[in-house]
Amino acid sequence: MRIWTAAFALVLGAACSGCAATAVRPWDRDLLAKKQMRFVPLPMEYAVDEHIYFSKEGSIGGHGVGGGGCGCN
Amino acid sequence: MQLDEATRPPTVLSRLRAAACVLLAVGAPAMSHADATSAKYQLDATTLLYGEASRTRVVEPVARITRFFGGGGSLGAQFALDVITGASPTGARPAGGVQTVTTPSGNTQIVGAGQLPATSFNDVRGAVDLDWLQPIGAVFGAATGAHYSLEKDYQSAGVSEMLSFETMHRLTTLTVGGGYNRDDVFPTGGTPVGLSTGGELTGVDRNSKEVTSLMVGVSRVLSRRWLVGINATRSDERGYLTEPYKVVSLLDPTTQEPVGHLTELRPSSRQRTDVLGSSVYHLARDILYASYRYYWDDWGLRSQTLDFKYRAELGGEVFLQPHVRFYTQSDADFFTLGLVNGAPLPTHASSDQRLSHFNSVTAGLTYGFKLPGYAGVFTVRGEYIGQFERVNLVQEPGEAEEEGEEENGGAPVTSDAFPRLNIGTLTISYSLSF
Numbered sequence: 001m002r003i004w005t006a007a008f009a010l011v012l013g014a015a016c017s018g019c020a021a022t023a024v025r026p027w028d029r030d031l032l033a034k035k036q037m038r039f040v041p042l043p044m045e046y047a048v049d050e051h052i053y054f055s056k057e058g059s060i061g062g063h064g065v066g067g068g069g070c071g072c073n
Numbered sequence: 074m075q076l077d078e079a080t081r082p083p084t085v086l087s088r089l090r091a092a093a094c095v096l097l098a099v100g101a102p103a104m105s106h107a108d109a110t111s112a113k114y115q116l117d118a119t120t121l122l123y124g125e126a127s128r129t130r131v132v133e134p135v136a137r138i139t140r141f142f143g144g145g146g147s148l149g150a151q152f153a154l155d156v157i158t159g160a161s162p163t164g165a166r167p168a169g170g171v172q173t174v175t176t177p178s179g180n181t182q183i184v185g186a187g188q189l190p191a192t193s194f195n196d197v198r199g200a201v202d203l204d205w206l207q208p209i210g211a212v213f214g215a216a217t218g219a220h221y222s223l224e225k226d227y228q229s230a231g232v233s234e235m236l237s238f239e240t241m242h243r244l245t246t247l248t249v250g251g252g253y254n255r256d257d258v259f260p261t262g263g264t265p266v267g268l269s270t271g272g273e274l275t276g277v278d279r280n281s282k283e284v285t286s287l288m289v290g291v292s293r294v295l296s297r298r299w300l301v302g303i304n305a306t307r308s309d310e311r312g313y314l315t316e317p318y319k320v321v322s323l324l325d326p327t328t329q330e331p332v333g334h335l336t337e338l339r340p341s342s343r344q345r346t347d348v349l350g351s352s353v354y355h356l357a358r359d360i361l362y363a364s365y366r367y368y369w370d371d372w373g374l375r376s377q378t379l380d381f382k383y384r385a386e387l388g389g390e391v392f393l394q395p396h397v398r399f400y401t402q403s404d405a406d407f408f409t410l411g412l413v414n415g416a417p418l419p420t421h422a423s424s425d426q427r428l429s430h431f432n433s434v435t436a437g438l439t440y441g442f443k444l445p446g447y448a449g450v451f452t453v454r455g456e457y458i459g460q461f462e463r464v465n466l467v468q469e470p471g472e473a474e475e476e477g478e479e480e481n482g483g484a485p486v487t488s489d490a491f492p493r494l495n496i497g498t499l500t501i502s503y504s505l506s507f
């Protein structure tokens with residue numbers, strides 16, 4: 001539980017630490033507006049990858065929550 | 074300066090859409106931006122060809138349709154089919170001579186000397202994912218998802234909700250999400266009693282498994298070129314978490330040769346936590362993606378994952394994207410390569426390779442392009458995944474107890490416990506907005 005609280009504090013701290021970051025004005029967002037400027041640039045491929053790693057490894061998690069399980073043997 | 078549609082800053086909904094693309098992390102509905110914001114529909118189609126050397130083969134076609142609405146919302150539906158054939162290791166150890174292995178599902182196999190026992194199988198899995206994205210005011214957004222999948226011996230149904238909030242001049246996005254899944258496992262031939270010879274059944278045909286997930290995350294624009302984020306996810310699993318077809322070898326205390334097998338048995342609850350840090354950086358023309366994930370659970374398994382992608386823009390929506398991923402995990406407390414025959418049985422035991430220590434490397438290359446005369450974008454990706462270095466993982470009998478961990482009753486293991494696993498994948502995708 002303590003680790004979970006620490007993780008939550010880390011997330012909150014990361015949010016607040018950006019308060020003094022250099023301002024990025026709306027007219028400076030040309031690059032950020034590109035659809036490839038996302039954490040998951042190719043969502044379909046990412047979903048396929050997550051299914052593979054879920055089936056072959058002991059850990060899961062990342063960008064989402066929940067998820068459909070499978071009887072992957 | 075008036076921004077046109079193509080260069081308008083991302084709204085909370087577009088951020089949420091990016092996050093919601095993995096709302097359901099496994100078999101997820103893959104959300105996508107429309108190529109042009111004026112498009113009403115987007116069609117995505119992907120086919121995965123997956124092959125393990127001498128083992129499992131999978132063909133997985135996935136189709137997705139997204140309807141965009143004027144207010145920024147969207148509805149999406151995704152359909153997937155997994156056709157799986159091949160063989161999967163049972164968990165039993167190789168023997169110096171020919172051995173007979175009876176799996177919990179009643180199959181009897183003759184396994185040659187030195188060979189890792191594996192059981193043949195084939196299955197078809199169908200999955201449907203639905204998602205709905207809706208803006209709430211100027212800075213809030215909601216993504217709602219639902220999932221259903223069915224295969225021969227497994228059913229999964231779940232819902233999820235994700236809320237996002239943009240603040241600090243839209244430089245920071247806070248995200249909170251939750252999911253609930255209710256799965257049912259109905260093993261072929263009945264549910265075997267754990268740590269038994271496999272002939273005994275529990276009498277329960279359908280075994281339930283519930284998964285509750287919570288996620289908090291924040292992403293932050295650090296500069297015109299740089300976006301970073303951090304997510305923390307916690308999931309609680311309860312119910313039938315055992316793999317009904319896996320077994321654990323009973324080893325002769327002197328020769329270490331397998332003399333019999335028991336079904337595996339895992340705890341009925343698991344708490345998983347992970348923290349993921351991500352970065353997207355726009356260079357002069359290309360884009361660098363990097364992420365690091367640390368994972369831990371109360372089964373004693375820890376893992377670390379490093380992932381890098383580099384998108385080299387070649388002009389006109391043509392790109393090359395190399396990808397490398399490094400993964401390492403420790404073994405679960407109750408993982409064992411075999412139990413000493415005649416020794417007291419542990420509370421839980423599994424020889425599933427996915428619960429053992431190993432390292433893994435992924436290397437791949439994606440090529441994105443357009444074809445003359447065809448609208449839309451094609452991508453072709455080839456990847457190699459190697460799992461290796463499974464080494465001394467299991468404590469000597471009694472050692473784990475001294476460390477305050479669960480007694481696994483395991484036998485000592487050697488450094489060549491598992492052969493290297495080589496996997497090749499080919500993914501072909503097509504995306505069209507209209």
